[in-house]
Amino acid sequence: MQAYHLDAFEKIEGILLGELDEPQLGPHDIVVKVRAASLNRRDIMILEKSYPLPGKQGIIPLSDGAGEVVRVGEKVSRFKLGDRVIGNYFPKWRDGRLAPDCIDQLGCTVDGMATQYALLNEQWAVPIPGYLSWEEAACLSCAGLTAWCSLTGSGALRAGQTVLTLGTGDPSLFAVQLAKAMGCRVVATTSQEAKAEKLRALGADHVVNYVKNPQWGAEVRALTGNVGVDLIVETMGPETIEQSLIAAARYSEIVVLIWKSAAQSSMVLPATAYGPKLATIRRLFVGSRADLEAFLKAIELRKMRPVIDRTFGFNDLQEAYRYFIDRVGFGKVVLTDF
Numbered sequence: 001m002q003a004y005h006l007d008a009f010e011k012i013e014g015i016l017l018g019e020l021d022e023p024q025l026g027p028h029d030i031v032v033k034v035r036a037a038s039l040n041r042r043d044i045m046i047l048e049k050s051y052p053l054p055g056k057q058g059i060i061p062l063s064d065g066a067g068e069v070v071r072v073g074e075k076v077s078r079f080k081l082g083d084r085v086i087g088n089y090f091p092k093w094r095d096g097r098l099a100p101d102c103i104d105q106l107g108c109t110v111d112g113m114a115t116q117y118a119l120l121n122e123q124w125a126v127p128i129p130g131y132l133s134w135e136e137a138a139c140l141s142c143a144g145l146t147a148w149c150s151l152t153g154s155g156a157l158r159a160g161q162t163v164l165t166l167g168t169g170d171p172s173l174f175a176v177q178l179a180k181a182m183g184c185r186v187v188a189t190t191s192q193e194a195k196a197e198k199l200r201a202l203g204a205d206h207v208v209n210y211v212k213n214p215q216w217g218a219e220v221r222a223l224t225g226n227v228g229v230d231l232i233v234e235t236m237g238p239e240t241i242e243q244s245l246i247a248a249a250r251y252s253e254i255v256v257l258i259w260k261s262a263a264q265s266s267m268v269l270p271a272t273a274y275g276p277k278l279a280t281i282r283r284l285f286v287g288s289r290a291d292l293e294a295f296l297k298a299i300e301l302r303k304m305r306p307v308i309d310r311t312f313g314f315n316d317l318q319e320a321y322r323y324f325i326d327r328v329g330f331g332k333v334v335l336t337d338f
Helices: 039-049 140-150 170-181 193-202 216-223 243-245 291-304 315-328
Strands: 002-006 014-017 029-038 064-072 084-087 117-121 126-127 164-168 185-190 206-209 227-236 248-256 282-284 308-313 332-336
Touching: 014 315, 029 084, 039 126, 039 140, 064 117, 064 140, 084 140, 084 315, 117 193, 117 315, 126 206, 126 291, 140 170, 140 206, 140 227, 140 291, 164 170, 164 243, 170 185, 170 227, 170 291, 193 206, 206 216, 216 243, 227 243, 243 248
Parallel strands: 164 185, 164 227, 185 206, 227 248, 248 282, 308 332
Antiparallel strands: 002 014, 029 064, 029 117, 029 332, 064 084, 084 126
């Protein structure tokens, strides 16, 4: 079979396609014929060696992929031949809090989905809703689940409240869709008018251009009658944390995802912005298998579909990485034709 492996860090040319033996099936394992996979920002960070969890050299990359079960171990009980599945981002994290022995990640410390055949323990996978295409299903386990846990993780968000999303990265687009489905008002930010129109079409009630107005926090507050937003999906920190605090309501929640800036290693909370607030800052690392299963049930009820920007063939993974890094599109970058 053919599979990619991360032969060298810090250059796209270090991701090589080669021939591997077909996976050796254990009693609790399944072999998945991968039909599609997608890229996430963390895949770029692993390559660049800026990801908090160091990637393993030689690993098969990509956490997100969807496929069909084609072989099952003799003791497998969760799946049968022909089932459509995706892998869980933290394959060993089934529920509850993230324990130290569950820290492994697909495409980082254990082999991921950039392969024609993926070997997964049966506990590492979940079934996917039937209405989704392979390409759509391959977009869910990182960015989609992150957005879901951002909105639902604390249990505090209620219908009628206001959610702020930053930029047009994949978690932000999922968060716009999910927040609207939950009955919330959504304010989104972007730097481009063309993307602003797409955000509105996706469900955003208001869109603020952060390039035209660098002090966008005050503009967001004004849109809420100077009350502030109830939950912020903070995907652009640490430079944006001050404006997020300005935009936040007194009792609010700021969900912090991976920093975009490797140069700025600390988060400064300005006293003038944070001092008057009783805001909770919550750090988030994607989610557990139980979270993924709840997320899939929720989107199936609404028949929600991820936004896909562009697809590439299996042999064009390096080109897909380059396109993703340029971030000229709007939506997921997907690998297909495995």
